[in-house]
Amino acid sequence: xxxxxxxxxxxxxxxxxxxxxxxxxGDAVVTGDVLFEVETDKSVMExxxxxxxxxxQVSASDGDxxxxxxxxxxxxxxxxxxxxxxxxxxxxxxxTAPEPAAPTPEPKAPTSSATPxxxxxxxxxxxxxxxxxxxxxxxxxxxxxxxxxxxHVSDLAALRDMPATSGQTVVMAATKQIxxxxxxxxxxxxxDWMQADGAIMVTPAVMFAxxxxxxxxxxxxxxxIIVQMSDPDGAGTHLRNPDFVRxxxxxPETEEDATFVLHDLSDSFLTSLRLGDTALPTLSIGVDxxxxxxxxxxxxxxxxxxxGVAFVSGLARRxxxxxxxxx
Amino acid sequence: xxxxxxxxxxxxxxxxxxRRDETVFLIGEDVAExxxxxxxxxxxxxxxGTDRVIDTPIAEPGFxxxxxxxxxxxxxxxxxxxxxxxxxLIMDQLCNQAAKIHYMSGGxxxxxxxxxxxxxxxxxxxxxxxxxxxxxxxxxxxxxxxxPSSAYEAKxxxxxxxxDNNPVVIFEDKLMYQDKAEVPEEEYLIPFGVAxxxxxxxxxxxxxxxxxxxxxEKAAEILAAEGIxxxxxxxxxxxxxxxxxxxxxxxxxxxxxxxxxxxxSFGVTSEIASRLMEQSFYHLDGPVIRMGAMDVPxxxxxxxxxxxxxxxxxxxxxxxxxxxxxxxxx
Numbered sequence: 001x002x003x004x005x006x007x008x009x010x011x012x013x014x015x016x017x018x019x020x021x022x023x024x025x026g027d028a029v030v031t032g033d034v035l036f037e038v039e040t041d042k043s044v045m046e047x048x049x050x051x052x053x054x055x056x057q058v059s060a061s062d063g064d065x066x067x068x069x070x071x072x073x074x075x076x077x078x079x080x081x082x083x084x085x086x087x088x089x090x091x092x093x094x095x096t097a098p099e100p101a102a103p104t105p106e107p108k109a110p111t112s113s114a115t116p117x118x119x120x121x122x123x124x125x126x127x128x129x130x131x132x133x134x135x136x137x138x139x140x141x142x143x144x145x146x147x148x149x150x151x152h153v154s155d156l157a158a159l160r161d162m163p164a165t166s167g168q169t170v171v172m173a174a175t176k177q178i179x180x181x182x183x184x185x186x187x188x189x190x191x192d193w194m195q196a197d198g199a200i201m202v203t204p205a206v207m208f209a210x211x212x213x214x215x216x217x218x219x220x221x222x223x224x225i226i227v228q229m230s231d232p233d234g235a236g237t238h239l240r241n242p243d244f245v246r247x248x249x250x251x252p253e254t255e256e257d258a259t260f261v262l263h264d265l266s267d268s269f270l271t272s273l274r275l276g277d278t279a280l281p282t283l284s285i286g287v288d289x290x291x292x293x294x295x296x297x298x299x300x301x302x303x304x305x306x307x308g309v310a311f312v313s314g315l316a317r318r319x320x321x322x323x324x325x326x327x
Numbered sequence: 328x329x330x331x332x333x334x335x336x337x338x339x340x341x342x343x344x345x346r347r348d349e350t351v352f353l354i355g356e357d358v359a360e361x362x363x364x365x366x367x368x369x370x371x372x373x374x375x376g377t378d379r380v381i382d383t384p385i386a387e388p389g390f391x392x393x394x395x396x397x398x399x400x401x402x403x404x405x406x407x408x409x410x411x412x413x414x415x416l417i418m419d420q421l422c423n424q425a426a427k428i429h430y431m432s433g434g435x436x437x438x439x440x441x442x443x444x445x446x447x448x449x450x451x452x453x454x455x456x457x458x459x460x461x462x463x464x465x466x467x468x469x470x471x472x473x474x475p476s477s478a479y480e481a482k483x484x485x486x487x488x489x490x491d492n493n494p495v496v497i498f499e500d501k502l503m504y505q506d507k508a509e510v511p512e513e514e515y516l517i518p519f520g521v522a523x524x525x526x527x528x529x530x531x532x533x534x535x536x537x538x539x540x541x542x543x544e545k546a547a548e549i550l551a552a553e554g555i556x557x558x559x560x561x562x563x564x565x566x567x568x569x570x571x572x573x574x575x576x577x578x579x580x581x582x583x584x585x586x587x588x589x590x591x592s593f594g595v596t597s598e599i600a601s602r603l604m605e606q607s608f609y610h611l612d613g614p615v616i617r618m619g620a621m622d623v624p625x626x627x628x629x630x631x632x633x634x635x636x637x638x639x640x641x642x643x644x645x646x647x648x649x650x651x652x653x654x655x656x657x
Contacts, residue, residue, distance in 0.1 A: 125652075127581050127612040152652040153581065153612045 001287075002051045004073040006066040009040045013068055019044055020062045023055045026079045035073070054079040071269075077188070123150035131156055133174065175276045176305065178312045180294040182320040184287065190322040200248040204266045205229065207247065208285050211325050212262055214243035215314035219307050227251075228258035228280070236261075243325075260302075266292075283315075292319050328509040334367040336478035336510050337443070337499065340485040341368065341405060343514065345375055348403060351489060352379040354390050355407030363407060365445075365504045391417040391442075395425045398440040403489060408444035411498060412458045417442075425494040426469030437492045441485070447500040447538060447588060448636050454624035457632075459537075459588040461498045462595050465566050471495040471519060472566040476540035478508040480563060483517030491519070500538040500588070520567035524576070528558035531582040531646050534573055534599055536562060539586040545639035550646055557646065565595055573599065574607050581612035582649050586637050591619030613649050618642060 006016045019037040023029055029049045038045050053075040060072040122139045124132070128151050132139050137159050139151055145162070147155060187207065194200040213225045225243070230236040238258055242251035258280055263273050265286035272295040273284040281298040296312045303311070318325040331339070345351045353371060355363075359382040362369030372380040383390040387408065394404035408414060414421070425438045446459035465472045471493055475481035481499060488495035525540060526547050535543035540561040547557035558576050562569055577583045583603055585596040596617035603615045621635040648655070 125581075125612040126609050130609045150652065150654060154652065 001077065002053070002075045003071045004035060004047075004049075004055075004075060006038065006060075006068050006070050006072055007047060008068040009038065009045055013040055015065045015067050016040060018060050018062060018064045018066055018072070021058070022046075025055055025058045025073075027055050028079070029053060029055055029075060049075060051075050053077055077192075125150065125152050128153050128156060132159070135160070136174075175297055175299055176308065177274060178296045178298075178308050179272070180296075180312050180316040181288070181291045182294070182316040184290050184292055184319075186321045187292070187319050194247065198248070202247045204285075205264045206242075206251075207322075208264055208266075208319075209239055209242040209251065209262060210245075210247055211243070211318040211322075212260075212283055212285075212315055213239075213241060214325055215311050215318055216260065217243060218314050219311035220303055222259060224256075225259045226254060226256045228261045230261050230263045285319075292316075294319075328511055330507040331478055331510050332505050332507050333475070333478040333481050333499065334365055334504040336482035336508075337367050337485055338369065338371065339510075340482045340489070342371060342374065344486055344489040345371070345379060348489075350401060351403045351405065352381065352397075353405045353407060354381040354383060354394055356383055356385055356387075356390075356409050358382060358407045364409065365501060367504065368407065387413050387416040388420060391420040392424075394440055395420050395428075395438060398425070398438045398494075399428060399436050403439045403441075405441045405443060405489065408442060410452075410456045411444045411446045411460050412455050414444060414460050414464065421464065421470070421494070421496070422467045426467050429493065430469065438494045439492045440494045441488045441491075442494070442496045443485070444496070444498060445501040446498045447502045448620065448625045449629075449632055450502060451627055451629055451632060452501075452625075453627040457625035459498070459590075459620065461496070461536075461565065462587075462589045462593065462598075464496050465595065465598075469494065470566065471564060473497045473519065473564045474537040474562075475499060476535070476537055476561050476563070477503075478506065479510050480517060480523075480561075482510055483515050484519075484563065486514075487516045487519060490516070498537065503538055517563065519564045520569050521563065522569035522572035523561040523563055524558065524572065525561050526557070526559040528556035528580065530556045530580055531584065531650060532558045532560060532573070532576040532580045533584050533586060533642065533646070534560045534562065535586040536565065536595060537588060539588055539637060542637055542639050542642060543586055546642035546646065549639060549643040553647070555646065555650055562599075565598075568599070568602075570602055570606065573603065577603055577607050577615075578610040581610055582646075583611075584616045584618055584642060584645055584649065586618045586642060588620055588636055590622050591617050592622050594619050613652065614655055616645055616649060616655065618645060 009016065017039040019039050021036045022034045029035065030052045031049055033049045034046045035049050036047055038047055055073055056076040056079065057074040058072065060066050066072055122143060124139050131153060137156060141162055142151055142155060142159055143149065147158065191202045194202045209227050209229060213227055216222060216225055225241055227239045227242055228236050229239060238254050238256060239251040240254040240256065245251050260281040260283055263284035265271065265284055271286035271288050271293050274295060274297065276297065281296065281302045284295045286293045294312055294316055296308060298308050341353060353368060357363055358368045359372040359377060359380050391406060394406045397404050421442065425440055428436050428438050446461060448457040450457065461472055461474060464470050471491065473484045473488060473495060475484050475497065485497060488497055525544060528547065533543035533547060540559065543559045547559050550557050558580055560573055560576055585599045587595040589595055596619045600615040600617050618637040623635060625635055626632045
């Protein structure tokens, strides 16, 4: 897959006018084919394809003024999804790990990602915040007790003496994060081979679900695994034991509660999600050049650290070389 | 160990290096018989003659250009710029030429030049002779910048500067020329980029440059009487800057005030504070506070002039506020 960008053809050029596309979305292109014409202040130039494939994810139209450097299409290995790629906007904002001890009048909804309004914000020094998080202390209890802000390390002593958490205050376990990177070539060859040898169309999402389910099972010995395939809008189907069915078959959908969430980012501009929202173990798989980026967030309530490492390692191994999955 | 003034220490450093290396020469206004307005170079012309202690007309761009050319062709000039404020006159020679010739020549040419000049207010020299402009040259890659805080520091840093193959700018505080310190008779050098922990403490770090080291030390004494243990650090050179020592101290104390006599905005205090914020953020228990000269032309009136620069009392007051966890800004 290669990005098609609006080229900079002049020294002081901010935008280029896309005069017209010479290829339509979904068209096969070979290196050297004229993809589109661009008009600068001096002339009209033809822009050629730099690689072979299919023109997909076209996001600019004839007549558009496009900032130089902006991706306006992608040359993909297959003609699928030739329409415009979704912009990054509908995706939930990436926020840092939740304040482990933030005051929560009600148990935090798992999908909550809004920043608390400034009137609720705890003012504390970076060091006080860090130490409180390490010790699992809730700075919100100082505020609730009327201790004036901002809080410093010296205020933590009083906090340590306060009675343990009770009532409606929820202390969320700290989010842990494991990331991995592996080459895409093995999976790509595998998908191509499935297509060529058995005319079996394996999509990345199906492959990810199957491999992740298998790796999760091997790492945690969970008997039944429900994978929640997450859509950008938060909904998503639940697949039951996707590693038990052949890659050519759809995994059975279910209403059962999910074991973990899988974000397939391979067809988006996103490379990883770190939302710090670990009601469920959360896995994202994104693409960075010729690599897959695997991001896994979990807490000690889900599994211990060695299981998390084994899961991500196993998944990366399967993606790098799908034979590991089949054996 | 003998106690000598800062001006004597500088004089000794120049004389020792001129004896050691005959390519070293001194050039500037009134450096020969007059010995400069601060009497720093008195006696040098008698020993080394007018070929190596060269009086110039009042033409800073000219003699700075001469010195840059001499440095490129095998000499090691020491340029005496009578007031730091005059640095604006030699910006092209210093920043476009001296700082960049090694780079532009692909490493074939060196500019082993020392620019000695001064800084510091509270001498009623008025707005055009009282500025502390070290941050302006520290901004230019290719220049090293040393800021001695005592006679001992001035001698050791100047000797290191003269032996350095790169252009070095040394800012001496003109208020300190008559300050005495113990200086050993045997030779010593002070390496660049190695900060000096002047006083150890556990509660707050005071980073001071040049005469502000003394201000920080006096503030630390005031605070010690109140049970606050301040650590005082003298970076010695702001280019290169020893952030390892400063970071280690701030990670220990969790609090820091940076004190420098340049104008507070866009200055050395801002640079050090920013680096601490980037490098030690999660160890900070309060904001890093900058204390510099007010962002105004330095007044001639002594009553007003003294209000523009940090004092031991103002540093101690700021430290108390920081220790108490008070808010500085909303």
